[in-house]
Amino acid sequence: MADHKYLTSPPKITTMPPGVPYIVGNEAAERFSYYGMNSILTIFMTKYLLDKMGHLSVMQPANAEAWYHTFVSALYFLPIFGAILADAVFGKFRVVFWLSIVYCGGHLTLALMGSPVAHAIEPRYLLAVGLLMIALGAGGIKPCVSTNVGDQFGASNKHLLTRVFNWFYFSINAGSAFSTLLIPWLLEPYQAAPDGFIAKMSPSIVGFLESPRLHSPDIAFGLPGVFMALATFIFWLGRKKFVHIPPVGLRTYGREIFNKETGKILLNILIPVPFIAIFWALWQQNFSSWILQAESMDRHLFGIEWLSSQIQTVNPIFILIMLPLFSYWLYPAVEKVVRLTPLRKIGAGLFVTAASFFLVAMIQTRIDAGERPGIIWQIWAFVILTAGETLVSPTHLEFSYTQGPIKLKSLVMCTYLFAVSLGNVFTAAVNFFIQNPDGT
Template sequence: MSTTATAQSARLPRQVPYIIGNEACERFSFYGMRNILVQFLVSSVILAYIPEADREGAAKDVFHSFVIGVYFFPLLGGWLSDRYFGKYNTVFWFSLIYCAGHACLAAFDDNKTGFYTGLFLIALGSGGIKPLVVSFVGDQFDESNKSMAKIVFDFFYWTINFGSFFASLLMPLFLRSYGPAVAFGIPGILMFIATLIFWLGRKQYVRVPPTHGDDPDSFYNVARTALTRREEGQGRPGLSVALAGAVLAAAMLLCWAVKPGFWPVGFGFVITACLALGALIAFGGIGVSMQLERARGRHPDSAVDSVRAVLRVIIVFALITPFWSLFDQKASTWVLQGKTMMVPHDLWWWPSWLVKEAGQMQALNPLLVMLIIPFNNVVLYPLLRRMGFEPTSLRRMGFGIAFSGVAWIAAGAIQLWIDGGDPVSLAWQILPYLLLTFGEVLVSATALEFAYSQATQAMKGVIMALWYLSVTFGNVWVLLTNVSVRNEAVISRIASTGLSENAFLMFFFAAFAFVAALVFALYAWRYPMQDNYRAVGAV
């Protein structure tokens, strides 16, 4: 049978709608609670023990610590799935943890311990299933119907943004009209429905068994060989560097525990643990890179070369982390800015019957994503090619980081206007949201495509883990900035500029993005591109 005939006769696997339905409800659930979290905390009894002037900063700390957890726990979910339980069981059990977290938020909206327990459980549950659902969709396809996979993945991504759009639009209204128990309870109900839908398809799923870590040429095994293998007449400097990273990480955790005088007061467990993890990855990566050639002979050249590609991707993702520090603040810093602005009910085009809260402006992000992606693919990229400029993945990511900086310049200009004392229309936030979302599409939608092409199939799981960690470290930048502005010397320095703290930080983050974009461009200029797409006809 010809390839064309096979494609025409291919059918959508009957079990896929269960996964799509699960994802739609889960994304509504997640973004529904996430996008009202900061505005709830600022005015809740959860932070009532903090002076009113400091509550916005504390709410931002809680929010970004939560996001750090969401993008850290994919490491755990992916490991448990691969080593022990497989994707279906891991997704199902983490989904039940997820549901329990939502129940805690709804039941303990006036209890700090109960509420924070709920946030931890949601971070654990959401993070645990995050790396698995997309690959579980892919497991449902084989050679006979693989032509349908791209359609399903496109619809899958569209569903994520569809759920995010309505959650971002509606949940602030429920919080305003019915209170936190209802506003957090509805996402919990949606997550229960998501879990039920996923469970209903249990007898139809294709379940790829876990590997139990038996791959002898995995990233970990190749890296371990490179670090530990001795060469006659040579030392092991790479191993020394990796061990130095481990010692530094342990020292950081020890300093957090005993709190010596030189240790920054604001460096809590989340910041310290993330910095320790960063030290392990950075020093370990450098050490492996120094001795990687020693792994040849014990492992295939393709595995060694793929590890080298992963180490290069680590640098790319590290340079993307400043983008995430700007992007995720749209749900914290920008929402708080919007609360000081005037909802423009007098504008003829403003949907006053629906948009009544600053938090609802976050719905612009998924809406614009659904519009910008086809615009870029159909209009912008072909136009740039006709003009002689090839929009490669690295170029798109570099410009995406820069556009996030432009977005924060716009947000900073709005803040200056607010600080001037004049009423400022909330409609002006459309501009920074548009610029930031355009940057997101250039970075986020491109980075996974780029990473996929740089590593062999065996290394793609490592790539996904690193991608999620880039979001984690992006939010660590925000926490570190929040800690620094509580220092008296820094506060005095900001005051000497004549800017408010909010305006100063917005321009600071814009400059941060521009510097990151410049360094990214310099690295990308010399980056040796790989092409690890599967050959035509290869299984």
């Protein structure tokens, strides 16, 4: 459909833009798909990966962590290409729509690892191709989606922007929380604790929950793909409701990037990146080494033996609690004593994050001594880690967004994402060089 049939500037209205529900719905479904896949990736590689003959061919933990962090580093590096294509060449809608289709293809490729196709193609090749497609799709759309929210608003209704960003952030964490509870259960066999309340249900319900047909890699990787297809469809449905800001062209875009003033701004934004990278190098391990640690812990809680990959659900739940708590109570209280600059918040967040890893190290010491600590200890570590995230991530995101020129918002957001990529490069490199007990 020709671009001239779309709105190219926000309408002069005082109400909510008509495209917003489609953006929020798209984000909730996309985040469900990503975090659902993300939550089971490390466990799949260390427990369920097969060769094409159908025999177990699992990775050593350090190797699986290296694969995982390499994938995440690529995903957070690729947004720079999505930003350039969106702002300079194709516009945000085309980039998000077409890369979402690539994203769906990545989920489909991962789901094929549990199908007869895996007998013809080595599952590790399918894993690598699937992750590459997801990195390209999810990474390419990242800088476009949040800035697309701002594109929908004009001067007459910009007072509603904060409310929409709250909905947007809520949709991210709601999708994440729901998927990290459900998808691990679809991968691993379900077992109710013998004395738990679920075990006391009717045998037919327990039998349904434990049915092998519900628990397999093709279903566990396939359902996130269904949600990504739904996200793409929701986004396409909103095409006539969205404001489509036209791309500025490569020549104009290049002039914007390579002038002296923009160079100073970008340099200023890049100053905190090494420190933020340290935070993300630590934080992302809750999807890899923390999951593997939970495998060696007593995970019985509330009458249920939780799966190790479900424990991370604590993070999005506490994010939803801590964000308003910090914004409306903690920050105003601290401001009465000392001025809270972005760098002070980030510095405090790094110390808090380090405290969570101190607790995780203590847990690991007990595991190495032959004990099985209760999972509640790792949950406390997640609560502390989430407090660190609340201090660091929104602060750096806001700092990056407010510093950049209007025409380069998508590109400027990439500096925030680049810090995540850099942190994962470091963690992946460390894990690639870890030697296994057998010397490999």
